[in-house]
Amino acid sequence: QKEVEQNSGPLSVPEGAIASLNCTYSDRGSQSFFWYRQYSGKSPELIMFIYSNGDKEDGRFTAQLNKASQYVSLLIRDSQPSDSATYLCAVNRQAGTALIFGKGTTLSVSS
Amino acid sequence: EPEVTQTPSHQVTQMGQEVILRCVPISNHLYFYWYRQILGQKVEFLVSFYNNEISEKSEIFDDQFSVERPDGSNFTLKIRSTKLEDSAMYFCASRTGSTGGARYTQYFGPGTRLTVL
Numbered sequence: 001q002k003e004v005e006q007n008s009g010p011l012s013v014p015e016g017a018i019a020s021l022n023c024t025y026s027d028r029g030s031q032s033f034f035w036y037r038q039y040s041g042k043s044p045e046l047i048m049f050i051y052s053n054g055d056k057e058d059g060r061f062t063a064q065l066n067k068a069s070q071y072v073s074l075l076i077r078d079s080q081p082s083d084s085a086t087y088l089c090a091v092n093r094q095a096g097t098a099l100i101f102g103k104g105t106t107l108s109v110s111s
Numbered sequence: 112e113p114e115v116t117q118t119p120s121h122q123v124t125q126m127g128q129e130v131i132l133r134c135v136p137i138s139n140h141l142y143f144y145w146y147r148q149i150l151g152q153k154v155e156f157l158v159s160f161y162n163n164e165i166s167e168k169s170e171i172f173d174d175q176f177s178v179e180r181p182d183g184s185n186f187t188l189k190i191r192s193t194k195l196e197d198s199a200m201y202f203c204a205s206r207t208g209s210t211g212g213a214r215y216t217q218y219f220g221p222g223t224r225l226t227v228l
Contacts, residue, residue: 032215043202043219044154051215088154095215096142096206098156098167 002027004102006089012108019076021105023089026070030091030100033065033072038086038104047074047087079109113137115220117203123226127192132223134186134203141208143186144217145178147171147199154202160186193227200224 003026013019021035032051036044050056050063050072062075072091076083086104116135124130136143145157159167160178177189186205190197201224204217 034216036219043200043222046216046218049215090154096159096217098144098159098169099146099154099217100156101154103153 002030002091002100004089004091004100006087006102006105008103009106010108011105012110013079015079015081015109015111017079017109019079019083019107019109021074021076021087021089021107023072023074023102024070025072025089025091025100027091027093027100028067028070029093030070031094032092033063034090034092034099035061035063035072035074036088036090036101038088040086044088044090044101076107079107081109081111083107084109115203115205115218117201117220117223119223120221121224121226123228124193126195126227130190130193130225132188132190132201132203132225134188134205134220135184136186136203136205137207137218138184139207140205140218142166142206142217143178143180144204144206145188146202146204146219148202148222149196149199157188190225193225195227198225198227 034049035047050065056063060077064073088104089102090099143160148154158172200222202222203220
């Protein structure tokens, strides 16, 4: 059974702080890793994806991947109240195959 | 920016009835997906579709479910005889067939909330 695990939270950070979200996955064959943001009652919105070990930065977001440890994380710098949402980690084996989602971590950014 | 669209936004039906959920993928995309999310639970893959056939399906996607691309723009999910446990948000997603980093990304529509009474 392929599993993606995330702490459900809530993770609470003050405005301007760094939020760190973590995800582990069980399938060693996983090749692509995604972070989606989901506001309550809305659909998942892609933040970024990563498929190589190391760091990938996009604006205030940095994704980190360690395939040996089967671990992927998302850092959000200068957190804003508008970042308050549930962050979903998703993985798949090949480009375009089924995404396996974690249950998500709820982030709350207080002003 | 092109978006995946879905109709209706909310569908209420009686148990045992057939429902059809509709999606219009992004126009140049070639790969189509359905996912569902039961309230409070994780997003679950149902089926993927390419070149007019199912390319992958999950255990959830049993004989009660079917998918179709009836024309050049729509992609539908049919549930033949709805059960109470089919109540969920159903998301359509699509992906380009191009090379490069974009081939990795599935873009989600806004969802259809299905309520089975």
